[in-house]
Amino acid sequence: xxxxxxxxxxxxTIRGALARAFGMAKLxxxxxxxxxxxxxxxxxxxxxxxxxxxxxxxxxRMGGEQLVQAMKADPAxxxxxxxxxxxxxxxxRVEGLRRAGIAGYLRKxxxxxxxxxxxxxxxxxxx
Amino acid sequence: xxxxxRQALEIVSIRILEDAAFxxxxxxxxxxxxxxxxxxxxxxLRWTGPREGTMRVWAEPSLLRVxxxxxxxxxxxxxxxxxxxxDALREILNMVVGNCLTEAWGPGPVFxxxxxxxxxxxxxxxxxxxxxxILAEERPMLFRCGGPP
Amino acid sequence: xxxxxxxxxxxxxFSTQAGDQxxxxxxxxxVGVVIHDPQACVGGILHYMLPASSLDPDKSRTNPFxxxxxxxPAFFKEAYALGAVKDRMRVVIAGGARVIESVQTLDIGARxxxxxxKLFWKNGVMIAAEDVEGNRPRTLFLEVGSGKTWxxxxxxxxxx
Numbered sequence: 001x002x003x004x005x006x007x008x009x010x011x012x013t014i015r016g017a018l019a020r021a022f023g024m025a026k027l028x029x030x031x032x033x034x035x036x037x038x039x040x041x042x043x044x045x046x047x048x049x050x051x052x053x054x055x056x057x058x059x060x061r062m063g064g065e066q067l068v069q070a071m072k073a074d075p076a077x078x079x080x081x082x083x084x085x086x087x088x089x090x091x092x093r094v095e096g097l098r099r100a101g102i103a104g105y106l107r108k109x110x111x112x113x114x115x116x117x118x119x120x121x122x123x124x125x126x127x
Numbered sequence: 128x129x130x131x132x133r134q135a136l137e138i139v140s141i142r143i144l145e146d147a148a149f150x151x152x153x154x155x156x157x158x159x160x161x162x163x164x165x166x167x168x169x170x171x172l173r174w175t176g177p178r179e180g181t182m183r184v185w186a187e188p189s190l191l192r193v194x195x196x197x198x199x200x201x202x203x204x205x206x207x208x209x210x211x212x213x214d215a216l217r218e219i220l221n222m223v224v225g226n227c228l229t230e231a232w233g234p235g236p237v238f239x240x241x242x243x244x245x246x247x248x249x250x251x252x253x254x255x256x257x258x259x260x261i262l263a264e265e266r267p268m269l270f271r272c273g274g275p276p
Numbered sequence: 277x278x279x280x281x282x283x284x285x286x287x288x289x290f291s292t293q294a295g296d297q298x299x300x301x302x303x304x305x306x307v308g309v310v311i312h313d314p315q316a317c318v319g320g321i322l323h324y325m326l327p328a329s330s331l332d333p334d335k336s337r338t339n340p341f342x343x344x345x346x347x348x349p350a351f352f353k354e355a356y357a358l359g360a361v362k363d364r365m366r367v368v369i370a371g372g373a374r375v376i377e378s379v380q381t382l383d384i385g386a387r388x389x390x391x392x393x394k395l396f397w398k399n400g401v402m403i404a405a406e407d408v409e410g411n412r413p414r415t416l417f418l419e420v421g422s423g424k425t426w427x428x429x430x431x432x433x434x435x436x
Contacts (some may be wrong), residue, residue, distance in 0.1 A: 010242060011218040012212050016199045022401050058240045060219070087225025091234040108145035108222050111393070113403055144376035151327070151387055200398045 004026035008055035025116035038062025055088040135230035155260035176238035185242030217243035290320035294421030303371035305385035308416040310368040313360035319420035322351040327391040344391035405436040412427035
């Protein structure tokens, strides 16, 4: 039994790199689902079981902040942990995201070791 | 180019290219800059907030493939590296702008970064005049930061 | 009987004896890479000086361990040949200091670290612990039996 991870980022390079880092971290995974923006992510969440969401902030159509707000406002998704992986450096915005209920935050560029640490922080130990 | 952003660029661009794409980077002196027939692909990112601006980055297509291959951890001759090159350049720009804004103005202000887009090739000639040149893996790369368009 | 295996500059050494200690001195801008597999009881240190063999292809043929891009793959292959298994290995890096403070000088230490990260990322190797860059010289130690890794600098000891 592994995790189903939803990765939300408009960059295919970042989605690919994150998937590689999950494998290196030996995260037990059933599936990695990819979405290009917040709206696509919401569609996935309506149709699929997801254990954790990793999302960017600046994306077309619906960004990460709106995605977090939409998830926290919907009882069906409110308990799914969301971690933000973004270039965002504004403390004000990151604190706002933390108040909105994100489970973790990592600034790009990030190393695979930092991604593993973020996953441990959100999901606990898996060994 | 805005002086705060230029100084930030000098520090940030090299660090981002090293950290995100494992490239060896150094500032390019005038002799190392390419001539007017230089062919490059560009990406552009605009931001709004307490200060508004635009940054563009230009690099030759062969370097784009190196960027994406390194970021994805694959070989340069794999088709996925070729396909992801322009996306990798846009994402590098995204990281450079995000980190430059914090470097220049601190962690307080909230900026809104738009989605990075392909740059209009006609803008390359003007950008080459007053942009910031570096050498990444001994190949030229150009950043140009300006006010709102 | 326990022994101390000393790794020189542009060299690598392994031990499969639980009582042994592997050590490398004078890591300035050079990088030291530790590999340890507790189950196979294999431990080693590589001490490379420069990032890329393109700087001197002739030298890289006679001594691949001088350069990160040729030394790291060769070092890992030797570890596998001794019985180490990638999934069990603990990998640690140290060094890559900026020894000379000058804007004009290329930061070889930083590049030595970049090449290690690049190769590890491409080959799916996670770094378990690291202490890199800055401006302090380091001496790196590995205890083969326990896998304990540490470095010393200016009289202080730090676990890795």
